[in-house]
Amino acid sequence: MYADRRSFVKSATLASAAIALPAVRYSRVYGANSRLGIASIGTGGKGWSDLTGVAAGADVEVIALCNIDSSKDHLGQAAEKYPAARRYEDWRKLLDESKDIQGILVSTPDFMHAPIALAAMQLGKHVFCQKPLTHTVFEARQMQLAAKRSQVVTQMGNQIQSHSAYRTAVNIVHSGLIGKVKEVHSWQGTSPTWPRHIPRPEGNDPIPSHVRWDLWQGVAPERPYKEAMYHPFNWRGWQDYGTGQIGDFGCHILDPVFKSLKLGAPISLKASAPSLMMDAWTDRATLQYKFLGTESTLDSTITLTWYDSVGIAPNREVLPDIPSDYKLPNAGSVLIGEKGTMVIPHVAMPTLFPEKKFPKETIPIIKEVDHYVQWADACRGIGETTSHFDYAGPLTEAVLLGTIGIRFPEEELHWDAKALKITNHVKANGFLHKPYRQGWEPNWIV
Numbered sequence: 001m002y003a004d005r006r007s008f009v010k011s012a013t014l015a016s017a018a019i020a021l022p023a024v025r026y027s028r029v030y031g032a033n034s035r036l037g038i039a040s041i042g043t044g045g046k047g048w049s050d051l052t053g054v055a056a057g058a059d060v061e062v063i064a065l066c067n068i069d070s071s072k073d074h075l076g077q078a079a080e081k082y083p084a085a086r087r088y089e090d091w092r093k094l095l096d097e098s099k100d101i102q103g104i105l106v107s108t109p110d111f112m113h114a115p116i117a118l119a120a121m122q123l124g125k126h127v128f129c130q131k132p133l134t135h136t137v138f139e140a141r142q143m144q145l146a147a148k149r150s151q152v153v154t155q156m157g158n159q160i161q162s163h164s165a166y167r168t169a170v171n172i173v174h175s176g177l178i179g180k181v182k183e184v185h186s187w188q189g190t191s192p193t194w195p196r197h198i199p200r201p202e203g204n205d206p207i208p209s210h211v212r213w214d215l216w217q218g219v220a221p222e223r224p225y226k227e228a229m230y231h232p233f234n235w236r237g238w239q240d241y242g243t244g245q246i247g248d249f250g251c252h253i254l255d256p257v258f259k260s261l262k263l264g265a266p267i268s269l270k271a272s273a274p275s276l277m278m279d280a281w282t283d284r285a286t287l288q289y290k291f292l293g294t295e296s297t298l299d300s301t302i303t304l305t306w307y308d309s310v311g312i313a314p315n316r317e318v319l320p321d322i323p324s325d326y327k328l329p330n331a332g333s334v335l336i337g338e339k340g341t342m343v344i345p346h347v348a349m350p351t352l353f354p355e356k357k358f359p360k361e362t363i364p365i366i367k368e369v370d371h372y373v374q375w376a377d378a379c380r381g382i383g384e385t386t387s388h389f390d391y392a393g394p395l396t397e398a399v400l401l402g403t404i405g406i407r408f409p410e411e412e413l414h415w416d417a418k419a420l421k422i423t424n425h426v427k428a429n430g431f432l433h434k435p436y437r438q439g440w441e442p443n444w445i446v
C-alpha cells in the first residue's frame with residue numbers, strides 16, 4: 001500500500017493548507033473501557049523503553065513487534081517479553097496487516113520517523129513518535145498536517161517534558177516568579193560518543209545475517225554496510241540518517257523553554273560553526289535564534305542562543321545573579337527574567353537566582369506525569385497528550401532549522417513559517433526538504 005500510492009505535493013501548497021484544517025477533536029478515541037492494541041516499530045534501543053512504558057498503561061495489549069534486526073538486543077528481547085505478539089521485519093507489512101492495531105510506536109532512527117508515522121496516520125492509527133519528530137523541516141510540517149487531518153492522538157517521545165523538574169520550571173515562568181523573560185541561553189556541553197566531523201569510511205563490511213540492511217536504509221540513499229558505523233546508535237552523526245547534536249538534544253533541552261514561553265516559530269537564526277563536512281554532522285556549533293515575543297517575554301522579540309559541544313557555553317558575564325562559584329550544569333538552559341534568573345539543568349530541578357530571594361523550599365514543585373501512559377490513556381479517551389504534534393511539530397521545525405543554519409555559518413537566515421520558506425537564501429531553502437530513495441517515496445498528505 002505504501003509505494004503504490006505515491007503522491008508528491010509542493011511544500012507551499014501544503015504549508016498554506018495547514019491554516020484551514022480543524023483542530024484535533026480526538027474523534028477516533030475509543031472510550032475509557034476499551035483495549036488499546038499497539039505495535040512497536042524499532043523495538044531495540046529507545047524503542048524498548050517506549051514499548052514497555054506504553055505497555056504499562058491500563059488495557060494496553062502488545063499486538064505486533066517490528067525490527068530489521070532479529071538479534072537479542074533488538075527484536076529478541078521484545079519477542080521474549082511479549083511472546084504472543086506478531087513479529088515483522090518490514091513495517092510496511094505490519095501496517096498492511098494492522099486491522100487489530102490502534103496505536104503505533106515509532107522508535108526507529110530519525111530519518112524513518114516521518115515515512116512510518118505518516119503512513120500510520122493515514123490508516124487512522126494513533127502515533128507515539130520519538131524525538132526529533134522528523135529528519136527535515138518539511139516532514140515536521142507534514143506530521144502536523146497529517147495528525148490534524150486524521151484526528152488521531154499523537155505524542156512525541158520527549159519524555160522529560162513530563163518529569164517533575166521540567167514541569168516545575170515551566171510553572172515557575174507561568175506563575176510569574178522570575179517575571180517576563182528577556183533572554184535565553186541553552187547548551188549541550190558534553191561530547192557524544194557517536195561519530196562527528198569525520199569523512200565517510202571507505203569500503204564495506206559483510207552484512208550480519210540478523211540485519212536487513214536494505215530495510216534499515218529505507219528512504220535513505222543506498223550505502224555500503226559498515227560495522228558499528230551506522231546501525232545501531234551511531235547513525236546520529238551522519239546527515240543521511242540523524243540530525244546531529246542539536247537534533248539529538250534540542251527537543252529535550254529546548255522543550256521547557258518552548259513550553260514556558262509558548263514560543264512559536266523563529267523569525268531568524270544565525271550560526272557559528274566550522275565548515276560542515278560532506279556526510280557527517282559538525283562537532284561544535286553556536287546558534288542564535290530570534291523569536292517573536294509572547295505574553296511571557298519582556299520585549300517584542302526574544303533571543304535564544306544554543307551552544308553545542310565541550311567547552312562551549314554561555315559567557316558567565318551575560319548571566320546576571322548567578323554567583324561565579326556556581327557550576328553550570330553540563331547541559332541545560334538559563335532564562336533571564338525581570339525579577340530573577342532560572343537555571344534548568346538537563347535533567348534536575350531548576351535553581352533560581354539570586355538564591356536569597358528564592359529560597360528552595362518556597363518553589364512550588366509540580367509532580368511528574370507518565371509521558372507514555374498519558375498517550376495510551378489519551379488514545380482510550382482519558383485526558384490529552386502534552387507533546388502532541390501541534391506542539392512537537394513547531395518545536396522540531398525550530399530545532400531542524402538549526403541544522404540548516406550550521407550549513408551556512410555567519411549568514412543570517414530569515415524564516416517565514418507560514419510560507420514554509422527561508423526567504424533570503426535559496427541554497428538554505430533547499431535543505432528544508434530532501435530526495436527519497438526510489439520506491440520509498442513517502443505518501444504525503446492525501
Ligand SMILES: NC(=O)c1ccc[n+]([C@@H]2O[C@H](COP(=O)([O-])OP(=O)(O)OC[C@H]3O[C@@H](n4cnc5c(N)ncnc54)[C@H](O)[C@@H]3O)[C@@H](O)[C@H]2O)c1
Nearest residue numbers: 042044045046067068069074107108110130131157232233
Ligand atoms: N527520548 C529519549 O530520551 C531518546 C533517547 C534515545 C534515543 N531517542 C530517539 O529514539 C530513536 C531511536 O534511537 P536509538 O538510540 O534507540 O537508535 P538505535 O539504532 O540504537 O535503535 C533503533 C532500533 O530500531 C531498529 N530499526 C532501525 N530501523 C528500523 C526499521 N526501518 N524498522 C524497524 N526497526 C528498525 C533497530 O534495529 C534498533 O533496534 C531516535 O529517533 C532517537 O533520537 C530518544
